[in-house]
Amino acid sequence: MRNRLLACLSLLAALTLRPAWSVEAAPALTASAQSEVRALLADKASDPLSGKLDSGLRLALQRQHGRGAAVELGHLRVLQADADGRYHVDVLLKDATGTPAVAAEIAALPGAWLQSAVNGELRAWLPWQQIAALASRPEVRWLRRAMPAARGRSAPRQPEAINITQGLRAHAVDSARSQYGLTGLGQKICVLSDSIDHLGTVQSSGDLPATIDILPGQSGLGLGFSGEGTAMLEIVHDLAPDAELGFAAALTGVASFAQNIRDLRYNAACDVLVDDLIYFNESPFQDGPIAQAVAEVSADGALYFAAATNFGNTRYGTASVYEGDFVDAGTLPALPGGRVNQFSTSLGSSNQIRVLNAGGAASLFWTDPLGGSGNDYDVFVMSPDLLHVVDAGIDLQDGDDDPYEMTGSLQPNDRIVIWKSDAAAPRFLHLSGLGSRFNLSTQGQTRGHSAAVAAYSAAAVDVNVANGGRFMAGPATPVEPFSAEGPRRMYFDAAGGLLNPGQPSLLADGGVVRAKPDLAAADGVATATPGFSQFYGTSAAAPHLAAIATLLRQSAPAADSAAIRAALTSSALDIEDPGPDTLSGAGIAMADSALAALGAIPVARLRRGAPSLIEIDGDLDGIPEPGETLDLNLLLHNDGPASATAVLATLSSATPGINLLRASASYPDIGSGAAVSPTLPFRLALAPDFPCGKAIVLELEVHYAGGSPGISPQRFGGLAIAVGSAGALSEFAYAGPAVAIPDADPLGVAVGLTLASGGQRAAEIGLRFDGALCSADLLATGVGLQHTYVGDLEIRLRAPGGSAVRLLQRPRVGTGDNAGNHLCQTTFSDAAASGFADQPASAEPFSGSFRSLEPLAIFDGTLVDGSWTLEISDHASPDAGWLRAFSLLLRPALCDLHQPLLLHADGFE
Numbered sequence: 001m002r003n004r005l006l007a008c009l010s011l012l013a014a015l016t017l018r019p020a021w022s023v024e025a026a027p028a029l030t031a032s033a034q035s036e037v038r039a040l041l042a043d044k045a046s047d048p049l050s051g052k053l054d055s056g057l058r059l060a061l062q063r064q065h066g067r068g069a070a071v072e073l074g075h076l077r078v079l080q081a082d083a084d085g086r087y088h089v090d091v092l093l094k095d096a097t098g099t100p101a102v103a104a105e106i107a108a109l110p111g112a113w114l115q116s117a118v119n120g121e122l123r124a125w126l127p128w129q130q131i132a133a134l135a136s137r138p139e140v141r142w143l144r145r146a147m148p149a150a151r152g153r154s155a156p157r158q159p160e161a162i163n164i165t166q167g168l169r170a171h172a173v174d175s176a177r178s179q180y181g182l183t184g185l186g187q188k189i190c191v192l193s194d195s196i197d198h199l200g201t202v203q204s205s206g207d208l209p210a211t212i213d214i215l216p217g218q219s220g221l222g223l224g225f226s227g228e229g230t231a232m233l234e235i236v237h238d239l240a241p242d243a244e245l246g247f248a249a250a251l252t253g254v255a256s257f258a259q260n261i262r263d264l265r266y267n268a269a270c271d272v273l274v275d276d277l278i279y280f281n282e283s284p285f286q287d288g289p290i291a292q293a294v295a296e297v298s299a300d301g302a303l304y305f306a307a308a309t310n311f312g313n314t315r316y317g318t319a320s321v322y323e324g325d326f327v328d329a330g331t332l333p334a335l336p337g338g339r340v341n342q343f344s345t346s347l348g349s350s351n352q353i354r355v356l357n358a359g360g361a362a363s364l365f366w367t368d369p370l371g372g373s374g375n376d377y378d379v380f381v382m383s384p385d386l387l388h389v390v391d392a393g394i395d396l397q398d399g400d401d402d403p404y405e406m407t408g409s410l411q412p413n414d415r416i417v418i419w420k421s422d423a424a425a426p427r428f429l430h431l432s433g434l435g436s437r438f439n440l441s442t443q444g445q446t447r448g449h450s451a452a453v454a455a456y457s458a459a460a461v462d463v464n465v466a467n468g469g470r471f472m473a474g475p476a477t478p479v480e481p482f483s484a485e486g487p488r489r490m491y492f493d494a495a496g497g498l499l500n501p502g503q504p505s506l507l508a509d510g511g512v513v514r515a516k517p518d519l520a521a522a523d524g525v526a527t528a529t530p531g532f533s534q535f536y537g538t539s540a541a542a543p544h545l546a547a548i549a550t551l552l553r554q555s556a557p558a559a560d561s562a563a564i565r566a567a568l569t570s571s572a573l574d575i576e577d578p579g580p581d582t583l584s585g586a587g588i589a590m591a592d593s594a595l596a597a598l599g600a601i602p603v604a605r606l607r608r609g610a611p612s613l614i615e616i617d618g619d620l621d622g623i624p625e626p627g628e629t630l631d632l633n634l635l636l637h638n639d640g641p642a643s644a645t646a647v648l649a650t651l652s653s654a655t656p657g658i659n660l661l662r663a664s665a666s667y668p669d670i671g672s673g674a675a676v677s678p679t680l681p682f683r684l685a686l687a688p689d690f691p692c693g694k695a696i697v698l699e700l701e702v703h704y705a706g707g708s709p710g711i712s713p714q715r716f717g718g719l720a721i722a723v724g725s726a727g728a729l730s731e732f733a734y735a736g737p738a739v740a741i742p743d744a745d746p747l748g749v750a751v752g753l754t755l756a757s758g759g760q761r762a763a764e765i766g767l768r769f770d771g772a773l774c775s776a777d778l779l780a781t782g783v784g785l786q787h788t789y790v791g792d793l794e795i796r797l798r799a800p801g802g803s804a805v806r807l808l809q810r811p812r813v814g815t816g817d818n819a820g821n822h823l824c825q826t827t828f829s830d831a832a833a834s835g836f837a838d839q840p841a842s843a844e845p846f847s848g849s850f851r852s853l854e855p856l857a858i859f860d861g862t863l864v865d866g867s868w869t870l871e872i873s874d875h876a877s878p879d880a881g882w883l884r885a886f887s888l889l890l891r892p893a894l895c896d897l898h899q900p901l902l903l904h905a906d907g908f909e
Contacts, residue, residue: 025194029351029386029417034334036073036389037380041338043069044378044394046458052135054144055394056408057087060865064128075388077408077613079145084111086125086903087147090253094118099140099391103734106134111877117221121186121255148250148361149279150309151194151228151539163207164237167544170466173551175241176591180553181252181603181640184240186711188213189550191236191249191543192260193277195220197227198529200835202849207234207528213246213268218260221811221837231532232276232543235525239547239591242605243554246270247420250277258293259878261304265297271553272544274305276539281404282821284430285367285511288490291449295494298454303553303561306450306544307538308457308517311360311435313485313583315576316478319441320360320433323489325507326418326426341418341429343440351440352382353431355414356391360434361407362416364393365572366427367506368403369496372448376425379431381404384413403427410436428491428507443582446516454561456549456568457517458542459483459584462524462576467778473573479520479583483538485583486516519572520584521545548591555600557710566816604644606707607636609675616683625725625895626690629661631681634700638670640707645669647704651676656699670704693761693893694861696732719845722860724895726763733770733887734870741787741872748794748873753888755800757864764830765859766889767797767807767870771824778843783824783845787874787881790846791819794873798858800866807852810875811837820844822881828852829890864890 012425044050047068049058060079064067070078081087089882092100096119105119106124113125126134135143168174177183196219202208212233215221220229233245245270257277264270282288287295294304306630312318324345329342329351337613345349364379374397381391391414393405410416410433432446449458460480471477491511493499499512521544523536546570552564569595580586606827611634615621618628632651638644646666651660652670686696696717703712734753741749775780787793791811798804807828822845828836828848836850868888874880 004283010365011805012259016415019322020295027386028542029382033333033389034332035502037648038396039069039073039390040137040392041378042395045892049132051398052140053131054142055392055809056406056849057089057143060087061131074328075383075390077391079408081452082125084110084127086127086428087131089124089126089142090141090146091122091124093122093139094141094490095139102137102139108900116252116256118253118255119226120252120261123256126786127847147254147278148344150764151276151537153215163205163526163528165235165522165527165544166466166468166526167235168238168465169469169523170463170471170522171544171548171588172470172590172592173535173548176551176595178640179602180555180595180600180606181642182554182600182708183605184540184547184550184554185605185708185714186557187240187271187553188244188269188548189236189240189272189274190246190247190248190264190268191229192257192264192273192275192348193220193229193232193539194225194251195223195227195249196230196233196247197221198230198838199227200804201530202230202234202528202840204553204833204835204851205528207570208237210244210663215246215248215260215263220251222253223249225251227529228276228532228539231527231535232274232539234527234529235535235540235543235666236274236550237489239544239803240550242349243550244536247497250275252287253849254279254281258289261290261297265300265302265905266277270302270547270551272303272305274412274542276307276542278309278365278450280361280406280434281402283370283404284365284444284447284488285490286370286496286787287452287494288370288448291452294449294452295881298345298561301561301682303450303456303546303564304656305456305458305549306456307445307542308450308459309379310482310537311432311484312437312482313445313479314443315485315583316481318437318481320435320437321428321442321445321446322431322438323442323444326366327418328426328857333577335419338419338421340422348466349635352415353416353440355412355416356439358409358411358436360410360436362391362393362410362591363432364418365430366403367429367491367511369492370402371400371497373397373401373403374399375403375427376605377403377405377424378419379407380417380419381407381410382415382417384415386415390414397505402569407701411579416684427855428510434526436451444487444489445486446486446488449540451488451490451514453514456519456545457585458538459517459520460523460536460538460541460582461588463522464524471573471590473587474577475576477573477588480523480536482491483583484517486514487512488513488516494661515580515582515585518585519545519568520575520588524887530621533627536825545589546592551591552598552600555595556598560596563598571597598625600829602641603670603708604638604642604670604704605640606644606670606702606704606714607637607639607699608719609637609698609721611721613721614681614745619896621896623725624696624721626686626692626723629683629783631683633677633681635675635677636667636670636702638672641672642706642861643669643671644704644706648782649700649702651682651698653702654695657690658696659685659687661685686723690723691761692895693720693763695720705727724763726891727894728889728891730892732890734885739883741874741881741883743874744877746873746875748871749883750869750871751883752867752869754866754867755888755890757892759862760892762862762890763862763893764891765856766827767828768828768887768889769823769826770885770887774824774845776821778821778823781884783822784826784885785823785881785883788820788821788878789876790823790877792874792876792879794875795886796871798869798871799862800868801862803858805852805854805858805864808836809853820846824847826850828856830856861893864892
């Protein structure tokens with residue numbers, strides 16, 4: 001009883017805003033600064049695009065056109081276009097039915113690039129000359145700069161030369177797996193992050209499995225991202241190695257992110273979802289589109305984990321947020337018609353907050369419902385000497401707008417002023433520096449979808465405090481200084497209705513409080529993903545929590561979300577303040593104690609061994625060949641702590657030309673750590689016309705008792721047995737003239753190479769771009785494929801029968817990687833150690849051996865005679881090139897002819 005009382009008292013204390021103020025006298029705004037504010041407000045009132053374009057984009061276009069307040073105010077920092085004169089924008093339509101038409105129009109604009117178009121929200125790169133016309137279309141509600149998102153990753157620290165997360169031991173996952181035999185089997189964990197860059201490299205090292213379910217078109221590749229999603233997948237795989245994995249990008253816009261959450265649950269059947277992002281405009285006071293998607297999939301039975309962000313906390317002096325009621329500091333002499341906010345009265349009226357460090361932006365919210373604000377607030381960033389306005393968020397709120405303003409990047413000693421019109425009502429304010437700290441700060445940093453009721457918001461704890469062992473309870477195990485704190489005060493439901501109608505105030509005494517974050521987990525852990533050799537931030541903490549929850553789901557798949565939450569929180573290690581607190585929530589999740597709290601029991605866990613073949617009707621050369629009959633022995637290993645009993649296995653195959661003569665086999669009971677063979681081996685026969693070089697693909701289904709609930713039958717797919725052997729390598733070189741690759745033409749060019757082998761089939765196919773003189777020179781003619789931006793290209797190899805393999809598809813365009821020139825002495829082979837997309841630009845002209853985007857094994861067993869076609873298309877301007885020299889690499893399949901014995905109808909002699 002005493003412990004429960006202490007916990008409640010601790011939580012109540014935590015829910016009180018705790019300011020962290022560096023008190024200082026605030027100088028007054030100068031007359032020149034007030035004059036510039038007045039000019040911006042007048043410009044806002046007179047510009048016809050004020051209601052259609054956000055102020056940052058509107059002022060940037062003024063600067064491009066050479067007129068307006070952005071030109072008159074030379075100190076104003078405005079958005080910069082990219083090298084092609086484009087801005088990254090989000091377009092919101094009044095009606096989602098107009099999405100296809102507007103998407104088609106954007107895609108047809110010269111120089112434009114449409115990234116996503118989902119439910120009336122589109123994200124694109126647009127030439128600045130086209131933006132005003134698009135915004136003026138009647139179906140467009142507004143057009144704004146593409147809303148940025150922050151990832152919960154901190155700056156990297158000294159790397160360590162290991163690739164298994166130290167969270168395996170720190171969270172007692174290793175001992176839990178040993179005790180219970182749980183590895184995520186039968187569950188599916190899906191990650192939403194920036195991209196899966198470096199995936200091929202990490203799969204080659206064995207740190208990720210070969211199969212990951214990626215939503216179509218949602219890999220995030222080619223968008224200039226870091227591959228943080230790959231590092232997150234590594235963490236969940238390290239902790240729950242038998243769980244299926246899925247991925248979708250989350251940086252292609254708010255609507256796209258929300259839709260990907262739904263698609264991962266409803267289409268990809270993900271049980272546990274985890275992300276590490278927050279969009280700058282996610283409201284602290286109402287569940288927006290992403291939080292609503294989280295609520296939907298959680299109601300459907302999924303578990304959702306999100307990073308609490310790295311925007312700091314008051315305890316460690318890193319907070320970058322100010323929350324408080326708007327307090328009238330009066331009017332300023334040169335600014336009639338509105339009032340400025342008073343942040344502090346400690347040393348008299350303080351109508352400014354001072355920025356302490358660079359890195360973020362000023363992001364202001366107030367307590368009106370999304371899409372329903374008629375209270376016009378603005379935020380101004382002043383120069384340190386208070387002589388000039390250097391940035392401003394001055395959107396118009398006139399009844400149907402979001403209560404939100406944002407500026408560009410902040411600099412040290414910038415001063416921030418909040419202004420409202422006389423007609424605007426006082427509201428509770430949330431001003432975030434998004435990583436830029438203020439001299440006046442409070443609690444309440446967590447917001448957005450990680451603060452959704454059903455979400456688990458993850459705080460971060462440095463794994464190194466565990467010293468290679470388990471985490472320990474107590475204040476000696478603190479959260480990271482950058483880990484964001486709660487609580488979160490919410491005012492509106494998803495539809496904009498009051499959450500606390502009994503206390504309808506929209507000031508600090510209204511709303512309801514959500515205790516966030518929920519739990520803490522490890523960061524500072526090792527991964528094999530380049531750039532993440534030591535992965536810090538709440539981005540690393542969230543996948544640890546997701547994986548631990550996956551083990552709980554495996555142990556009790558019928559348990560509801562409330563039972564799993566109770567097991568995780570009731571068993572967590574208490575750190576920071578006694579009881580639940582605003583820094584770590586319930587504390588650090590521990591796998592073994594959480595499983596015990598849920599009532600988990602030890603289970604068997606089977607693993608298929610390597611196949612062993614015996615020819616019972618064949619030439620006894622040890623090579624499976626057409627016409628032969630084979631006995632197949634498959635060992636089953638039990639890696640779990642409990643015995644597997646009543647074991648019955650069934651073999652199946654969708655490969656034509658296979659006759660399964662004995663498809664089922666029983667096994668003796670398999671004790672913990674044992675491996676046994678079937679009582680009788682499986683038996684199969686190959687048809688005499690089975691294609692030499694083609695693989696037999698088998699699937700094994702095993703029914704048994706003693707495994708995890710809901711796991712049996714357990715399926716083992718992907719068992720491939722090659723038929724025949726591979727002959728000597730032959731090379732077939734293209735001997736035609738150089739062929740131009742048309743610039744920015746998705747149809748591209750197709751170049752044929754005819755083979756005549758006398759009816760042979762392929763055991764192995766590869767392709768090489770040749771070249772006698774490899775150089776990165778722009779005009780190099782001695783390379784196999786001359787192109788000045790390889791990242792623009794899509795390349796396919798097509799067999800005579802029509803099947804095709806993508807060798808590469810716009811690999812990591814825009815990141816600086818694969819931005820280099822040419823392919824020369826470049827081989828694509830399934831045996832290569834790394835994928836092409838993981839090569840840096842410095843590797844130009846990209847010589848060496850690489851895996852293709854899709855496996856070339858698709859061609860195994862294919863008849864090689866006929867025309868093979870190399871298809872190359874260029875998807876962006878202005879780079880162009882030539883195909884000059886390439887070779888097809890072939891190892892023919894070799895099989896001995898065999899006349900099978902006469903078998904009786906039952907398949908035996």
